[in-house]
Amino acid sequence: MTRAELTRAELIAHLLRHRLAGPAVPTPRQNNLRHYRLFGQADPAALMGLDPERRWGPGAVLELMAERVGVHPDFGYGQGPDTIDPERTVDALERLAGLLAATARRRGSVLAGTGHPTKLAGFHGALARALERAGCALRTPALGTRFREPTPAGQRTCVLDAVGPVLVVRSADSARELLHTHSPQPVRLALAALTAAGEPLPDLVLGDHGWLCGAGRLGIPAGGPADSNDVAPFVAEAEGTVAVAVPMDDGAHPDCYRALSDYVLQRADLAPYKD
Template sequence: MLSTGALRAHLLAARLAGPVATSREDSLRSYRLFAARDPRVLLGLDPERTWRQRDLIELMADRCGVSADPAHTSGYDVIDPDLTLAALDAFAERLARAARRRSPVLLGTGHPHRLLGFYAALADALSSAGCVVLTPAQGSSVDITTRFGLRTYHLDYVRGVALLREPGAGAAGCETGAHTHSPLPVRTALAGAADSGGPLPELVIGDHGWVCGAGQLGFETIGLADTDDPALFVGEAEGRVSVVVPLDDAVRPDHYRPLTRYVLNRACLSQ
């Protein structure tokens, strides 16, 4: 089993925590847009309280370890690896609870090129433990407004993990997908599950709009988030997201494998 110390060292070496590639400028821009309730950074969350940029800086300092100094406006952001480890433990505990209850689960990602392997390993382990891994509304169209105009994507599942695919981007089931922050994919999946009369998820696992969109609708959610995604941490602070793991969500896919082993071991789901 990977020790906490070894994982902490890996987090720093892979720049999943410690100084990360996300810039302070990008994070502050996201906090400013969130404070203005820009839907591009709300990710489907409808905040209950007013969040000023200063409030968000303080929240992210508490939950991620970024600088709490508003005058710090440039350079790379920093994530406290001990906060990442504590959140991974809470994440694993929630996975273990779902496995004990054999809960139906839904997994989805807006970062398929980076995080598909992480979520797919969770889906496989939860399925082996007796959980139903849901794949509702496969093939459904999802219209998303982008900076290039309205784009139509299709909802697909790869190894039990939902992602969006651009038309003509590859055959169903191939391991490519579109990067998205939108909550529309999870809304489409949940509507499909409801319309089919099948089970609804008792736990949604993912990132970006998958977490915030499901949490806003009252589903229990856990996920991963970078320092420029304040919506997930606001959702956690307001009680609509159960666990958020702070880390860089765009490093090489193989760098997430030790996290997978650690989480599955902590959840007693290793195979």
């Protein structure tokens, strides 16, 4: 069944209804400001693998996030809900559609990965499958690779795996436990595996968190979502490292993102999603 096309107004209504954007998104102001300060202090977890061209103090970070995301621009506002401007969200989704359309035209290869496997794997997977239908090759290298990742409590052992065409990180101790991660290590491992096998790097990386920043830092066009507390992708976009960072809440039910992927595919003039 082909889905009906979404108008921009309908998508904005969807974003507001599910609090993916709007005046009171789930990530509170105090959480945003904490992450802005951590990025300004060059905290490795906040950098997500990015090596910024210049020092970004908390004030410069807030100014950028107000511009790119639509958060409240005043540091004096320290508690309560914060904002993602839905118009900025849709603008960025349309830029992401342009990135997909360009990749489809040249039948480029695509690698998709997510640090939010229980939330965003379906979003990335829908885009990747549409590109595959358009003649693009999907890459899922380094499956089964084990690695250690730092955590606030120490370290954990992880395994690179996939949900459909989307690379994810699983716990080495529980095959069913999908892990949330900001680390660039998974995309570095995947790209290193391609190089070791004598294969070319992908023409596009779809992802979030460290998947975006890690790929962008290596010069690979990358695009995908970032929440209002995820500074690194927006700094990377501002500095020209990441092609597109889409401001939106990244912790909603996975079904909420179906309308967004449908809209991107519609704007990219790619094959419609089929149930």
